[in-house]
Amino acid sequence: MTHCHTYIQALRNQGYRITPQREMIIETLAHGDVHMSAEEIYQQVLQRSKAVNLATVYRTLDLLVDKGYATRFMDSDGKLMYATEKHGTHLHLTCRICGNNYQTDANLLNPLIRQIEEMTGFKADFEHIALSGICKNCLDQNINTLKKEKEV
């Protein structure tokens, strides 16, 4: 019993109809790579059945994101990527200089999420977040350049 069945069951309980398209799309995302684009999911589902449409993939992904079962973020090429939260939470650090992507323990977010809840009552999902900044390598290499920029 894998987690994609949890999502499917939860959707059914909320009154959503379970179509073969939705099942295949959810299974593909849940069992595939951590991050997948709509197009990648579409191509994989196509190999199983001709009865899918890219628009349906987008709509199903939207539904999953709405429900909080998946997260969406924009990769460095500007394309939207999706991941189920069951693949583990993410904290992406993207370097503005070299473009490298670092992943960090998402537990770092726990205190932030707890504090937001205490202060505002808002219960933030413990999910994928992407922060941009400058990585250690680039900081070291560009320390002089950066100093000059700051002086402006």
Added chain:
Amino acid sequence: MTHCHTYIQALRNQGYRITPQREMIIETLAHGDVHMSAEEIYQQVLQRSKAVNLATVYRTLDLLVDKGYATRFMDSDGKLMYATEKHGTHLHLTCRICGNNYQTDANLLNPLIRQIEEMTGFKADFEHIALSGICKNCLDQNINTLKKEKEV
């Protein structure tokens, strides 16, 4: 001397050419609403001069984001929005149920950013972040429904 001149000057110092298009686009974003779409900026710049192209707006906004002078996020309609960091840092909380958008003191992020830097050396920008979750209102109203979902 407004902050848009700071960005323009910084770009010049880095060897970027300062064109009237770039000036107008940067001024418009820096002096306009906190969040603006590329299309909105384009329309405002058009009123000043016919010599702008939407593609140039997108390219200039990309440059600002790359340099860390502006941030980009996707609004609830799926459109990309831009804001200069000089408009103040943001912490958006978007409710998955009612769709409302709450803004919170971005200083909440300070400890997280500090901890990331200590652990990884990555210097995250102190910038616009959007978290999704469920707001207090919706939590209260839907507490039973949510409980049921969890049991699945």
Added chain:
DNA sequence: TCCGCTATTGCAATTATTTGCAATAATATA
């Protein structure tokens, strides 16, 4: 099992964003 209701799909059209390329214009240099 069949039927009716209506959510969901596929398709095509629309909108949003990106990109290649030739023309233009910003800057450095003389």
Added chain:
DNA sequence: TATATTATTGCAAATAATTGCAATAGCGGA
């Protein structure tokens, strides 16, 4: 100020993502 260099622009085409609508098919009830 005139010239050379090359980054930037505008345009049009490509790609990514969304949406309206008629056809289809889940699912609950007879």
